Amino acid sequence: MSAEVLPYTVKPHPVTGLYNGKFGIWLFLASEVMLFGALFSTYIFLRIGAPETGPTAWPTGEQTHLSWKLGGLNTLILILSSVTMVMAWVQFKMDNLAKGRMYLIATAVLAIAFVAIKLKFEYMHKFHLGIKPSTSVFFAIYFTMTGLHALHIIGGVVVIAYFIGPGAKLWHENREYYTNRIECTGLYWHFVDLVWIFLFPILYLL
Amino acid sequence: MSGDHHHEPSFIRKYVFSVDHKVIGIQYGVTALCFLFLGFCLIMMMRWQLAYPGETMPIIGNLFGEAAMPGGVMLPEFYNSLGAMHGTIMIFLGVVPLLVGAFGNYVMPLQIGAPDMAFPKLNMLSYWSYFLGGVVMLASFFVPGGAANSGWTSYPPLSDIATTGQTWWLFGMVCLITSSLLGSVNFIVTIVQLRVEGLTMFRLPFFVWAQLITSFLLLLAFPPLEAAGVLQLMDRLAGTSFFLPEGLVVSGVVQTQISGGGSPILWQHLFWFLAHPEVYVLILPAMGMVAEIISINTRKPLWGYRAMIYSTIFLGFMSFIVWAHHMFMTGMGTKISAFFATTTMIISIPSVVILTAMVISLYQGAIRFTVPMLFALAFLPMFAIGGLTGLPLGLPASDIHLHDTYYVIGHFHYVVAPGTIFAIFAGIYHWFPKITGRTLNKTLGYIHFAFSFIFINIIFMPMFWQGMAGVSRRLYDQTVYAHGDAVQSLTVISSWGAWMLGLAQIPFIINFFISIKAGKKVSDNPWEATTLEWSAPSPPPHGNFATVPVVYRGPYEYSVPGASSDYIPQHITTEA
Amino acid sequence: MNRSRIIGVATVIVVIVCMMAPTVVLGQTDGPVASGHIIDGDYGYGMPPNASKDGHNVDNLIHILHWFMLALFVAWGIFFVYCLMRFRARAGHRATYDPVKAKVSKYAEIGVAAFEAFLLIGLSMPIWAATKNEPPAKELATHVRVVAEQFQWNFHYPGTDGTFGRTAAAFVDTVDNPLGLDRSDPAAEDDVFATELHLPVNKPVICDLTSKDVIHSFFLPVMRVKQDVIPGMRIPVWFTPVKEGRYEVACAQLCGNNHYSMRAEMVIEDDASFATWLEEVGKVEEFDEDELD
Numbered sequence A: 001m002s003a004e005v006l007p008y009t010v011k012p013h014p015v016t017g018l019y020n021g022k023f024g025i026w027l028f029l030a031s032e033v034m035l036f037g038a039l040f041s042t043y044i045f046l047r048i049g050a051p052e053t054g055p056t057a058w059p060t061g062e063q064t065h066l067s068w069k070l071g072g073l074n075t076l077i078l079i080l081s082s083v084t085m086v087m088a089w090v091q092f093k094m095d096n097l098a099k100g101r102m103y104l105i106a107t108a109v110l111a112i113a114f115v116a117i118k119l120k121f122e123y124m125h126k127f128h129l130g131i132k133p134s135t136s137v138f139f140a141i142y143f144t145m146t147g148l149h150a151l152h153i154i155g156g157v158v159v160i161a162y163f164i165g166p167g168a169k170l171w172h173e174n175r176e177y178y179t180n181r182i183e184c185t186g187l188y189w190h191f192v193d194l195v196w197i198f199l200f201p202i203l204y205l206l
Numbered sequence B: 001m002s003g004d005h006h007h008e009p010s011f012i013r014k015y016v017f018s019v020d021h022k023v024i025g026i027q028y029g030v031t032a033l034c035f036l037f038l039g040f041c042l043i044m045m046m047r048w049q050l051a052y053p054g055e056t057m058p059i060i061g062n063l064f065g066e067a068a069m070p071g072g073v074m075l076p077e078f079y080n081s082l083g084a085m086h087g088t089i090m091i092f093l094g095v096v097p098l099l100v101g102a103f104g105n106y107v108m109p110l111q112i113g114a115p116d117m118a119f120p121k122l123n124m125l126s127y128w129s130y131f132l133g134g135v136v137m138l139a140s141f142f143v144p145g146g147a148a149n150s151g152w153t154s155y156p157p158l159s160d161i162a163t164t165g166q167t168w169w170l171f172g173m174v175c176l177i178t179s180s181l182l183g184s185v186n187f188i189v190t191i192v193q194l195r196v197e198g199l200t201m202f203r204l205p206f207f208v209w210a211q212l213i214t215s216f217l218l219l220l221a222f223p224p225l226e227a228a229g230v231l232q233l234m235d236r237l238a239g240t241s242f243f244l245p246e247g248l249v250v251s252g253v254v255q256t257q258i259s260g261g262g263s264p265i266l267w268q269h270l271f272w273f274l275a276h277p278e279v280y281v282l283i284l285p286a287m288g289m290v291a292e293i294i295s296i297n298t299r300k301p302l303w304g305y306r307a308m309i310y311s312t313i314f315l316g317f318m319s320f321i322v323w324a325h326h327m328f329m330t331g332m333g334t335k336i337s338a339f340f341a342t343t344t345m346i347i348s349i350p351s352v353v354i355l356t357a358m359v360i361s362l363y364q365g366a367i368r369f370t371v372p373m374l375f376a377l378a379f380l381p382m383f384a385i386g387g388l389t390g391l392p393l394g395l396p397a398s399d400i401h402l403h404d405t406y407y408v409i410g411h412f413h414y415v416v417a418p419g420t421i422f423a424i425f426a427g428i429y430h431w432f433p434k435i436t437g438r439t440l441n442k443t444l445g446y447i448h449f450a451f452s453f454i455f456i457n458i459i460f461m462p463m464f465w466q467g468m469a470g471v472s473r474r475l476y477d478q479t480v481y482a483h484g485d486a487v488q489s490l491t492v493i494s495s496w497g498a499w500m501l502g503l504a505q506i507p508f509i510i511n512f513f514i515s516i517k518a519g520k521k522v523s524d525n526p527w528e529a530t531t532l533e534w535s536a537p538s539p540p541p542h543g544n545f546a547t548v549p550v551v552y553r554g555p556y557e558y559s560v561p562g563a564s565s566d567y568i569p570q571h572i573t574t575e576a
Numbered sequence C: 001m002n003r004s005r006i007i008g009v010a011t012v013i014v015v016i017v018c019m020m021a022p023t024v025v026l027g028q029t030d031g032p033v034a035s036g037h038i039i040d041g042d043y044g045y046g047m048p049p050n051a052s053k054d055g056h057n058v059d060n061l062i063h064i065l066h067w068f069m070l071a072l073f074v075a076w077g078i079f080f081v082y083c084l085m086r087f088r089a090r091a092g093h094r095a096t097y098d099p100v101k102a103k104v105s106k107y108a109e110i111g112v113a114a115f116e117a118f119l120l121i122g123l124s125m126p127i128w129a130a131t132k133n134e135p136p137a138k139e140l141a142t143h144v145r146v147v148a149e150q151f152q153w154n155f156h157y158p159g160t161d162g163t164f165g166r167t168a169a170a171f172v173d174t175v176d177n178p179l180g181l182d183r184s185d186p187a188a189e190d191d192v193f194a195t196e197l198h199l200p201v202n203k204p205v206i207c208d209l210t211s212k213d214v215i216h217s218f219f220l221p222v223m224r225v226k227q228d229v230i231p232g233m234r235i236p237v238w239f240t241p242v243k244e245g246r247y248e249v250a251c252a253q254l255c256g257n258n259h260y261s262m263r264a265e266m267v268i269e270d271d272a273s274f275a276t277w278l279e280e281v282g283k284v285e286e287f288d289e290d291e292l293d
């Protein structure tokens, strides 16, 4: 009902060039930047403050027990999922529900693969080695940041699943509205990928 | 878009899970007023302990059980819980939800001529997230060990080793932060996108501008606290050491189970990065309301409207780079403290500009001393006292003596209590007719004002002397110190002021509830105001305006020369 | 009857009454403090007495600031009240639409900004720099380690050799080694522990602050010294006591249930009494140790 009463729910505002949802998602992402920004700052703060040697020294290379190969693989998976996400939106723009849906499904599958690798091969591996968040500040920040990131991925998958399934009803009522929502989801998705692109080097490589 | 708009919404959809900004605004308002009152009750109990340390609290002393007040005497841990919860409740559950959730939600869309907020469902979610946060906070009083007792600032390591209540506090905060984030996205989109035709940014009432800047502050300042909250939860629940260095010895026990390597200072940076912008969240909408009410009741355009807006924007921007003035005593270097002292002095300038503009607006006006106007006028000197006493705190050298004393308590209560709370009272008296179609009783209003004004000063003025004398805040019993004992009489005065202030609220509460049903009926525009909300029916129906208004002029066209009446509403085409 | 005039006048009176209320009720409740010791100095509604060499700088700044604030507030208040009385709504009086063109406000604002700059650059920064930048020379100063814990202040003197013994959390034992002194370190042998802070007068003091558990704040009201004590950090503060007497050490940061009673006493005395005290406290300790062996 709101689409009828409220202006610019579907059509862009003539001055800002944005429909409400897109504007909203940009603002939301700004707050997410601050959220992850605070965590990245924490990382820098703690790393700078860490002593050169001793039990609380910052681990590097081997000591981190992180495999850059798995991390790299996950990076590729996420980049690919960003591509499929764009493709989905393009297909909806071109009025092709079936193909768009296919791409959405592909995105969700890639995302699930990402989370699976993260949990099964990375977290489990650490737990087997007896490494927990409480082991050191490095692992504390590793688990917190990647955990929060994984939650963002899972949240994204839920939303995408919704648009593949029940949410697709909207397509038949208002194609533009539906496509807009996919666009917003896509923006969010790219942001989550971007976060990973920063996380990967600071945790796995540096 | 779907077909459900033909059905008459059920009671639950209409009044409980409503998506109408007006209903949500009222929900926010009532809930937050209750929390405000609760926060006040907590402090009234604390004031007993402060005035008469170790004495049995009369009447209610025995209601709280052995864990909190054995024999009716408050325990230090209960005192600390009350203090921490007073701060949290007042700020996060009382004042911000009132200023933004209630007034912002109700008035702002009306002032911009919008039918509703841009995302009505998000708006509802925001309220319920707030409500949940409130419930969690309240429930924390009943967990073993009581509610959070490490101050509203929750400095680790103390908060890391505190009782379970702290965990609840953190979960509560996460809900409240979520609520604020959803709300702020909604506000910004609404203000930017949904203004009616002709309502350019520089024709917006100042209140809307204040809400816009406030929303940006909420949007960008809260996430770091959310991050900090997550880190503290990890410390408490997963045993990490984000805020704990190695080698801690708590109550004689060496803490070998923690890895160490963290920093207690990190929390303070993250916390104050939020909490300084947060204090401007507490003041900007209040200034917005005061500005509206002053303009209406002086029958004169606001003086320096644009300067006020630029100042507000500047203030919002600056508020992100002053946070460490709360941390001068943590041992920061000279250069860093000089930087933050400088930004702190700079940020006081826009406040001076805004306040000056409001006072000059009185000049050559025709001032009507209505009840809302009295509260709005009182706001000005009260904020001035609070603001001016911020200066000695902002200079590191004088802060050495004043930091963490009652001087700080005095400083910020002058801005939030006789400042913001008076602005809230002004807003309630002012917009009550719009919300209910009836006015609050004037006589009771004058009584409420006069006594509130006197007693609130009696509470907070002595605190400056106490602080000068060196009495620390969060002190269960100041008489253990010679310098505290010497000024104990001030504490007694202050406490009596607080209880009398409590009594002074009775006329208001009576007035409030009676007037909803039996207040004098008034027209849609009883104050003869110009902004759009007064062109809607009182109370406005679903969708707000019968026909979508179009705006032709600025917000404060009062006493225009040659006009027949002394005000021209924004939506009136030409002066006939 | 002119209601607005009455309200205007009433407002002024109320403001004045409220300002005065706390100061009217003078009359000091002095008296000894809980611990049984008499604390020296005159305490009342102003700042506590100053017993340090540089404390007056802080006091001066605070006083200048408050005169400045008062002047601003009064000037501003007069204008405010004048407006309220002069421009109240009444029959035949209409507000003026056009804004006042006065430049006064601009000058006032610039004046305020300039004065703030002066306070900041002219007063606060030099004082801060003078008290925080250059520690006194080690040889000339009394050196004390201050170790805070819930809810007690511990003072650690290096003894005759002038060097502190090594300490570490691993050695902590609540009964006879609360500060975790490494007894095998030769420098530790003559170290002295106390729960009262004794200092010789007219000699700079350097206190190294550390905390065992949570954040505390080392507050010496009469010395105009306040410094947070943060676990994991070692923060030095320095000052020069110039007045003999018995004073208080307060904790100014919420540190737990008994934060309010985390109090210690500080005795400023002449060199001779300080030396005697140090020796006696040292002896008591050795005695204890012998007993334990």
Ligand code: HEA
Pocket (backbone or CB within 6 Å): B153, B279, B280, B282, B283, B325, B326, B344, B345, B347, B348, B349, B351, B352, B355, B356, B383, B384, B385, B386, B387, B388, B390, B391, B393, B394, B395, B399, B402, B403, B404, B408, B411, B412, B415, B416, C072, C073, C076, C108, C109, C112
């Ligand atoms: C609404 C809330 C609010 C507002 C607006 C402010 C405004 C200011 N605050 Fe305050 N502050 C708090 C709420 C607020 N504060 C709180 C809650 C705390 C304590 C938190 C805690 O520790 O628990 C705190 C603590 C606090 C500290 C830390 C103190 C300490 O712990 O040691 C400092 C230090 O710099 C400070 C400074 C300032 C300054 C410089 C301003 C300035 O913005 C003020 C500017 C205003 C003016 C300067 C007044 C206007 C001038 C006039 C009216 C004069 C007019 C004259 C002419 C026109 C000629 N504040």
Ligand code: HEA
Pocket (backbone or CB within 6 Å): B030, B033, B034, B036, B037, B040, B043, B046, B047, B083, B084, B086, B087, B088, B090, B091, B095, B150, B151, B152, B153, B282, B409, B413, B416, B417, B418, B421, B456, B459, B473, B474, B475, B476, B498, B501, B505, B508, B509, B512
């Ligand atoms: C917005 C913030 C806010 C507000 C409004 C207040 C309001 C008040 N506060 Fe406080 N306070 C804090 C924020 C606030 N406070 C914070 C952050 C701290 C620090 C906590 C810490 O140390 O961690 C603090 C600490 C604090 C202390 C210091 C405690 C200590 O250090 O040990 C004291 C002491 O007196 C105090 C007193 C008061 C009093 C008397 C009021 C009064 O002004 C209250 C007046 C209230 C009313 C007048 C409400 C009236 C409402 C109604 C009548 C509702 C009616 C309902 C309906 C109609 C439905 N507060």
Ligand code: CUA
Pocket (backbone or CB within 6 Å): C148, C149, C150, C151, C215, C216, C217, C251, C252, C253, C254, C255, C256, C259, C260, C262
């Ligand atoms: Cu130690 Cu307060």
Ligand SMILES: [Cu+2]
Pocket (backbone or CB within 6 Å): B275, B276, B279, B322, B323, B325, B326
């Ligand atoms: Cu601040």
